[in-house]
Amino acid sequence: EIVLTQSPGTLSLSPGERATLSCRASQSVSSNYLAWYQRKPGQAPRLLIYGASSRVTGIPDRFSGSGSGTDFTLTISRLEPEDFAVYYCQQYGSSPLTFGGGTKVEIK
Amino acid sequence: QVQLQESGPGLVKPSETLSLTCAVSGGSISSNYWSWIRQPPGKRLEWIGNIYNSGSTNYNPSLKSRVTISIDTSKNQFSLKVNSVTAADTAVYYCARSSGWLPDSWGQGTLVTVSS
Numbered sequence: 361e362i363v364l365t366q367s368p369g370t371l372s373l374s375p376g377e378r379a380t381l382s383c384r385a386s387q388s389v390s391s392n393y394l395a396w397y398q399r400k401p402g403q404a405p406r407l408l409i410y411g412a413s414s415r416v417t418g419i420p421d422r423f424s425g426s427g428s429g430t431d432f433t434l435t436i437s438r439l440e441p442e443d444f445a446v447y448y449c450q451q452y453g454s455s456p457l458t459f460g461g462g463t464k465v466e467i468k
Numbered sequence: 469q470v471q472l473q474e475s476g477p478g479l480v481k482p483s484e485t486l487s488l489t490c491a492v493s494g495g496s497i498s499s500n501y502w503s504w505i506r507q508p509p510g511k512r513l514e515w516i517g518n519i520y521n522s523g524s525t526n527y528n529p530s531l532k533s534r535v536t537i538s539i540d541t542s543k544n545q546f547s548l549k550v551n552s553v554t555a556a557d558t559a560v561y562y563c564a565r566s567s568g569w570l571p572d573s574w575g576q577g578t579l580v581t582v583s584s
Contacts (some may be wrong), residue, residue, distance in 0.1 A: 396572055404472075404574040405562070416572075448513060452569045456528040459513035 362387055362451050366460035372468040379380045379436040381463045383449035388429045390453030396425055396434045399462075408447075409434065439465070470495035472563050472575035473513060480557075480582050486550040487510045490563030497521060497544045501566035504537060505574075506559040514559075518566055521544055553582045 363386040366368040372377055383394065389412075396409040407416050409425035412432055436443055444467050449460040476488035490502070504516040517527035519537045527535055531550070539546040550557055558581050564571035 393570070402576070406574075406575045407570075407572045410570055410572075450513070450571075452571075455526060455569075456530070457515040457569060457571075459515070461512045 362389065362454060362458050364449055364451060364458055364460035366447075366449055366463050368463060369461070370464045370466060372466050373439055373442055374430050374468045375439050377439050379434075379439055379443075379465055381434040381436075381447055381451050382450075383427075383432040383434070383460050385430040385432070389432075389451045390463030393451060394425075394427070395450045396423075396454060397448045397450065399445075399448065403414050405448070413418050434439060436465075441467075457468075470565055470573050472483055472565065472573060474561060474563050474575045474578040476578065476580070478579060478581060480553055480580060481584050482582055484553055486548070486557060486580055486581070486582070488548045488561055488563075488578065489545055491543075491545045492565070493544070495565075497539065497546065498541050501569060502537075502539065502546045503564045503566045503571050505562045505564060505571065507562075507577075508556065508559040511559075514572050516548065518569070550583070555582050558582045 366386045367382045392412040394412045397405040399405040413425045425437050426433050446462045446464045448462050471493045473491045475567040480486045498521045501518045503518040507513045519525045534551045536549045562577045564574040
């Protein structure tokens with residue numbers, strides 16, 4: 361199975377700053393089927409990005425995804441107060457589907 | 469917009485069967501794949517498996533021998549059973565709608581604790 365490693369584990373930033381989250385796969389992700397989710401306490405995980413770089417309808421354009429093969433990045437261009445949460449990457453190109461361990465974006 | 473709600477016992481005894489149901493509203497279950505995902509405390513999210521409306525299933529090999537996912541289109545719901553549970557099965561369990569194999573709408577999750 362594909363192992364996804366996210367870094368850093370925690371990102372301490374201030375509102376308005378840029379956040380760069382990394383997700384590295386143990387082998388190439390088929391068709392770049394890599395997704396990013398946001399999860400806040402007590403809420404359902406929310407899909408932000410699929411296909412490595414396609415933004416879900418309704419997701420603000422400050423969220424962007426990039427990368428291919430084994431290295432992927434989620435960028436939040438300017439952090440808003442509601443963006444402080446845990447972010448997960450997930451590959452859905454091969455079974456079993458697997459998830460990264462998460463990056464917590466916290467207020468500095 | 470589709471909404472999903474997990475339900476079932478919050479406490480299960482070791483060696484017994486964990487049973488959860490996911491009620492789907494705001495959309496028909498007669499399309500898409502439908503998935504179960506869990507997260508044990510302090511561990512990463514783990515995909516359990518999915519089912520299509522035809523009843524065709526796919527399971528994570530790590531759980532395949534103990535897991536059954538079923539669907540009831542008349543009730544617009546799908547279910548999860550995990551046999552012979554141990555403390556390692558303690559987790560927050562999520563159900564999700566999948567577009568293709570991509571989980572795109574999730575329930576809020578339900579905590580299931582395995583303990584005597």
